[in-house]
Amino acid sequence: xxxxxxxxxxTVLCVPIAKRFGLGSVLGYLIAxxxxxxxxxxxxxxxxxxxxxxxxGVVLLLFVIGLELExxxxxATRHAVFVGGSLxxxxxxxxLALGLYAFGVPPTAxxxxxxxxxxxxxxxxxxxxxxxxxxxxxxxxSIFGILLFQDIAALPLIALxxxxxxxxxxxxxxxxxxxxxxxxxxxxxIVIGRYLLRPLLRLIARVNLREVFxxxxxxxxxxxxxxxxxxxxxPALGGFLAGVLLxxxxxxxxxxxxxxxxxxxxxxxxxxxxxxxxxxGLLLSQTRxxxxxxxxxxxxxLAALYLVARALDITKRQRLLFAILLSQGGEFAFVxxxxxxxxxxxxxxxxxxxxxxxxxSMAATPLLLVIHDKLIARAVRTERxxxxxxxxxxxxxxxxxxxxxxxxRLLFANGMRAVVLDxxxxxxxxxxxxxxxxxxxxxxxxxxxxxxxxxxxxxxxxAIDNVEDSxxxxxxxxxxxxxxRIIARARNVSHYFELRLRGVEVVExxxxxxxxxxxxxxxxxMGVEPFRARDMANAFRQHNVALMDSMLPHYRDQQRLMSLAxxxxxxxxxxxxxxxxxxxxxxxxGWG
Amino acid sequence: METIAxxxxxPYPRRSIACRALVDSAATLDGVEVRSLYNLYPDxxxxxxxxxxxxxxxxxxxxxxxxxxxxxxxxLKHYFDVVLTKGxxxxxxxxxxxxxxxxxxxxxxxxxxxxxxxxxxxxVFAHFTPPVEQTARYCGMHWxxxxxxxxSHEIGAQALAASAAALKQRLADWRAxx
Numbered sequence: 059x060x061x062x063x064x065x066x067x068x069t070v071l072c073v074p075i076a077k078r079f080g081l082g083s084v085l086g087y088l089i090a091x092x093x094x095x096x097x098x099x100x101x102x103x104x105x106x107x108x109x110x111x112x113x114x115g116v117v118l119l120l121f122v123i124g125l126e127l128e129x130x131x132x133x134a135t136r137h138a139v140f141v142g143g144s145l146x147x148x149x150x151x152x153x154l155a156l157g158l159y160a161f162g163v164p165p166t167a168x169x170x171x172x173x174x175x176x177x178x179x180x181x182x183x184x185x186x187x188x189x190x191x192x193x194x195x196x197x198x199x200s201i202f203g204i205l206l207f208q209d210i211a212a213l214p215l216i217a218l219x220x221x222x223x224x225x226x227x228x229x230x231x232x233x234x235x236x237x238x239x240x241x242x243x244x245x246x247x248i249v250i251g252r253y254l255l256r257p258l259l260r261l262i263a264r265v266n267l268r269e270v271f272x273x274x275x276x277x278x279x280x281x282x283x284x285x286x287x288x289x290x291x292x293p294a295l296g297g298f299l300a301g302v303l304l305x306x307x308x309x310x311x312x313x314x315x316x317x318x319x320x321x322x323x324x325x326x327x328x329x330x331x332x333x334x335x336x337x338x339g340l341l342l343s344q345t346r347x348x349x350x351x352x353x354x355x356x357x358x359x360l361a362a363l364y365l366v367a368r369a370l371d372i373t374k375r376q377r378l379l380f381a382i383l384l385s386q387g388g389e390f391a392f393v394x395x396x397x398x399x400x401x402x403x404x405x406x407x408x409x410x411x412x413x414x415x416x417x418x419s420m421a422a423t424p425l426l427l428v429i430h431d432k433l434i435a436r437a438v439r440t441e442r443x444x445x446x447x448x449x450x451x452x453x454x455x456x457x458x459x460x461x462x463x464x465x466x467r468l469l470f471a472n473g474m475r476a477v478v479l480d481x482x483x484x485x486x487x488x489x490x491x492x493x494x495x496x497x498x499x500x501x502x503x504x505x506x507x508x509x510x511x512x513x514x515x516x517x518x519x520x521a522i523d524n525v526e527d528s529x530x531x532x533x534x535x536x537x538x539x540x541x542x543r544i545i546a547r548a549r550n551v552s553h554y555f556e557l558r559l560r561g562v563e564v565v566e567x568x569x570x571x572x573x574x575x576x577x578x579x580x581x582x583x584m585g586v587e588p589f590r591a592r593d594m595a596n597a598f599r600q601h602n603v604a605l606m607d608s609m610l611p612h613y614r615d616q617q618r619l620m621s622l623a624x625x626x627x628x629x630x631x632x633x634x635x636x637x638x639x640x641x642x643x644x645x646x647x648g649w650g
Numbered sequence: 651m652e653t654i655a656x657x658x659x660x661p662y663p664r665r666s667i668a669c670r671a672l673v674d675s676a677a678t679l680d681g682v683e684v685r686s687l688y689n690l691y692p693d694x695x696x697x698x699x700x701x702x703x704x705x706x707x708x709x710x711x712x713x714x715x716x717x718x719x720x721x722x723x724x725x726l727k728h729y730f731d732v733v734l735t736k737g738x739x740x741x742x743x744x745x746x747x748x749x750x751x752x753x754x755x756x757x758x759x760x761x762x763x764x765x766x767x768x769x770x771x772x773x774v775f776a777h778f779t780p781p782v783e784q785t786a787r788y789c790g791m792h793w794x795x796x797x798x799x800x801x802s803h804e805i806g807a808q809a810l811a812a813s814a815a816a817l818k819q820r821l822a823d824w825r826a827x828x
Contacts, residue, residue, distance in 0.1 A: 587661075
């Protein structure tokens with residue numbers, strides 16, 4: 059009870075503060091752990107058992123991710139898993155082993171420790187990506203594939219350590235026998251998952267007791283994780299496997315929402331436990347060595363990862379992010395170093411040093427990300443030169459995000475030719491692959507507009523999402539190409555007014571039509587006949603557009619605008635009432 | 651079994667009394683496919699391929715609607731315009747409807763007296779038939795005797811029920827003859 063109190067209090071105190079300073083929740087947990095751990099306030103002394111319990115958080119994290127991944131999509135990531143994964147481990151492993159050797163670690167230990175340090179922290183990388191919404195991006199997917207491969211690679215590594223050591227390991231199994239057992243275990247899990255779990259879940263669900271279902275879900279994940287661990291594989295891999303197997307079942311959402319809170323808390327506990335392992339005694343007595351090791355480790359691994367990213371065709375702007383997300387040592391290192399010490403591969407001194415290096419490298423990830431984001435934010439503005447545009451078409455589309463793309467695709471699909479300007483480099487590379495004539499550049503720049511043929515073009519579609527940029531573009535065009543017609547996207551009402559006041563005649567509010575259509579669907583769902591729902595939406599549109607027009611001359615006059623909007627609302631109600639009466643009159647029941 | 655395609659054009663089907671009674675009754679027969687155009691395509695975006703598929707598997711095409719301005723409602727006219735096009739309904743490669751039967755079922759608001767030379771509409775109702783009839787004939791369909799319910803505004807429940815039953819009987823008879 060007391061321990062739980064300490065954990066929860068530390069979480070509630072540290073995580074919001076870390077987030078407030080833009081450091082991410084992971085660092086908050088790590089700091090919380092360092093504070094309450096045996097090297098801080100000594101509230102908790104049993105780091106080992108906490109870490110063991112908290113490992114369940116990582117298992118649950120992978121389970122939930124597996125749930126979200128349908129087998130079909132998993133098959134599509136094969137390349138990322140095997141090619142990306144092996145490349146990453148090989149590249150980072152070699153570089154780090156050489157580095158350790160240069161630092162005075164004996165060759166065997168350097169190889170083992172090098173490969174071990176090449177592994178990254180699934181927990182940190184994935185939860186950070188989730189927090190930043192990067193998991194679904196191509197970079198996120200390839201990081202995910204690599205992490206998955208690392209979980210698989212854990213097996214030979216743990217088997218290898220005792221072989222290289224001075225004591226024969228218990229059990230006396232060869233590497234091949236171990237591999238056989240592992241494969242059999244995975245096959246077993248797949249068979250059980252396919253044929254046994256669903257009927258079992260159905261049976262449990264029929265009991266209709268939520269706690270029982272939750273308990274069973276936890277039992278299931280923990281059971282599979284332990285089973286897989288017995289076979290020498292990482293328990294996280296087991297959790298992932300269980301998730302994938304249940305991804306297409308009808309219980310997916312129920313499992314997800316049941317497991318989610320446990321996942322969050324236990325993952326937090328895991329980070330706290332890692333924070334507690336940071337040995338401040340060692341840190342103070344060997345500050346120079348530790349600092350040198352952490353810096354060297356991060357520098358080497360980041361450099362190797364950057365090259366791997368290049369080899370994996372990750373876009374230039376994402377490479378550093380890729381490297382940082384995978385730069386830290388993994389939770390698995392704690393286990394391997396422990397085994398290596400027992401097998402006399404690593405001296406206890408090195409084990410202590412490397413453990414603290416891994417823990418500190420984990421803490422470094424959120425900090426590196428903060429620096430990365432600052433750098434990128436600046437680089438985006440300055441780094442890339444605008445493209446030279448060698449194409450002139452009757453239509454110019456400025457802004458090719460979700461909005462501009464639909465406009466553009468409709469035009470292209472019907473044989474219209476257009477030059478597209480956008481300022482998101484990643485987007486541009488992707489769209490070019492699809493054959494769109496997209497050029498990088500700030501559309502409001504005069505020379506760029508001229509190069510795109512603004513002097514002769516018939517139409518400019520202004521689909522820029524940033525309000526200021528959009529207005530700057532309109533000003534520039536109005537001043538220099540007064541004959542160029544503009545069709546503009548408005549983000550919101552004030553943007554709409556600003557555009558209209560600048561003389562743009564065709565302005566579409568980006569959410570208006572979609573919302574109106576959704577409203578129509580809602581009316582239909584409530585039993586209004588589709589054609590009548592259409593009448594209603596049309597009346598609403600007409601009234602709304604008329605109201606906007608009447609407000610336009612008074613846009614700068616807030617007071618007047620407010621009263622207009624208010625009377626507009628009353629007018630709308632009155633008009634709807636009239637409309638209903640008129641409808642009843644024109645279409646009395648029984649007509650036809 | 652050949653189906654019966656019931657192409658139905660009423661903008662607000664639930665406000666209808668006469669047409670609704672007719673449709674509901676006809677729909678109880680097996681193999682009747684009701685296509686309520688205004689419900690399916692409130693934006694007039696008719697799915698031409700889907701509508702053609704319905705017509706193709708039918709042996710009898712029923713066109714049902716209230717009379718609007720001496721003619722079909724706008725939706726049905728639009729349906730003719732986009733579904734019955736050259737190369738499918740007529741002309742080279744056309745003839746998809748050739749040999750099928752066509753039954754026109756319609757309801758009018760006024761009573762019988764309105765459709766006389768002396769009445770409000772100055773013409774007998776048969777004068778308004780040719781555009782629809784010739785559309786069907788041009789596509790090679792056999793024009794059956796139309797089924798028109800007059801005075802749907804004041805028709806009594808009993809008369810309406812009789813009309814509905816009569817329509818169903820006509821469809822059943824058509825099927826029996828096949």
